[in-house]
Amino acid sequence: MNFPLYAAVSFVLAFLLVPLLLRLGRALAFFTTVQERECVVFELFGKVRLALDEPGLHFPWLRMGPFAALVPFFGQRRHVDLRLDQTYLRSQAVNSEEGAPMGIGVWCEMYVSDPVSYLYRNIDPRGSLRANIANATVRSLSNMKLERMLEDRHAMSHAVREEVSEKSQEWGFKLGSVYIRKVHFRDEAMISQIEQKVVNRLRQVTAAIQQDGVNRVNVIGSTAERQAAIEFARAAAMRPEIVGAALAGIASEPAICEALFEVLETQRLLDNPGLGITLIPVDGGLLAQLAAARTLDARP
Numbered sequence: 001m002n003f004p005l006y007a008a009v010s011f012v013l014a015f016l017l018v019p020l021l022l023r024l025g026r027a028l029a030f031f032t033t034v035q036e037r038e039c040v041v042f043e044l045f046g047k048v049r050l051a052l053d054e055p056g057l058h059f060p061w062l063r064m065g066p067f068a069a070l071v072p073f074f075g076q077r078r079h080v081d082l083r084l085d086q087t088y089l090r091s092q093a094v095n096s097e098e099g100a101p102m103g104i105g106v107w108c109e110m111y112v113s114d115p116v117s118y119l120y121r122n123i124d125p126r127g128s129l130r131a132n133i134a135n136a137t138v139r140s141l142s143n144m145k146l147e148r149m150l151e152d153r154h155a156m157s158h159a160v161r162e163e164v165s166e167k168s169q170e171w172g173f174k175l176g177s178v179y180i181r182k183v184h185f186r187d188e189a190m191i192s193q194i195e196q197k198v199v200n201r202l203r204q205v206t207a208a209i210q211q212d213g214v215n216r217v218n219v220i221g222s223t224a225e226r227q228a229a230i231e232f233a234r235a236a237a238m239r240p241e242i243v244g245a246a247l248a249g250i251a252s253e254p255a256i257c258e259a260l261f262e263v264l265e266t267q268r269l270l271d272n273p274g275l276g277i278t279l280i281p282v283d284g285g286l287l288a289q290l291a292a293a294r295t296l297d298a299r300p
Contacts, residue, residue, distance in 0.1 A: 029060045029068040029077065037083040039115040042068070044075035048116055053082065080115040084176065087130060092137045093186065096146040100190065105182030106137055106160060110175050118172030125171040133175070136163035153180040 025031055032052070034040050039053040042060060044067060052058050060068040071077055087110065091103035110129060112118045122128050140163040141149065141156055149156070161178040168175060185191050250257050 029071045039080040041078045094142045101186040103186045107181045108178045113174035114172040122171040125173045129173045156180045
């Protein structure tokens with residue numbers, strides 16, 4: 001066999017025949033691969049023959065024998081996802097102890113724990129588990145005090161988790177974490193009333209804060225005015241003492257005292273707007289009499 005023919009045969013075997021053989025082996029269940037968090041269930045003649053949940057390459061013929069080749073014709077091979085799943089139940093209707101219509105949003109995790117029961121015990125295990133969680137929410141959270149319902153979500157989540165029926169495990173689904181994410185009012189009229197009350201309360205608080213600020217400012221202003229009045233009164237009381245002390249010092253010198261009183265008397269005369277002053281020489285005897293007579297005539 002020459003080299004070109006050998007290369008052509010190798011090409012046919014490597015790129016055509018080998019993939020066909022692998023596809024045929026997979027179709028006849030000679031081997032199968034299982035991914036992470038996955039289970040492969042082999043069903044033959046209406047009965048589960050094999051369930052593989054360990055990741056890797058498996059050979060069903062070693063465990064089922066030649067019956068594995070009959071699965072594609074008289075049975076089926078089903079893949080079940082074992083990964084963690086999440087779901088959210090919106091606005092589950094419950095009533096508080098006070099009669100308020102409330103809505104509860106429940107977030108939960110779930111995963112397939114038994115693939116065979118998941119496939120054959122219940123036609124809709126996911127929907128059944130959601131209905132189970134919804135019923136558990138209504139049973140465990142109804143008639144709870146409104147204050148506790150709005151604040152204590154951890155206890156509510158634990159109560160729902162404990163209330164979920166064990167029947168869900170028989171369906172192959174197992175419930176993981178449960179958390180109450182949202183608690184809200186369902187009555188629009190009640191929501192409007194609460195909003196109005198909150199707005200009124202905010203207005204009252206704002207007005208109280210403003211009035212308290214005005215009162216504090218008035219107290220500070222009154223305190224400042226009182227202290228200023230006290231200091232001015234103290235200064236006014238000290239002025240006579242200072243003037244008296246100065247006059248006492250002046251009175252100890254008779255000449256200074258006499259000169260001061262003369263100056264003060266002269267200043268007082270000059271400050272009187274209704275008083276006229278006529279200067280007369282020392283030797284003007286007749287002039288003094290004429291001035292005095294004129295002053296008497298001018299009086300009313």
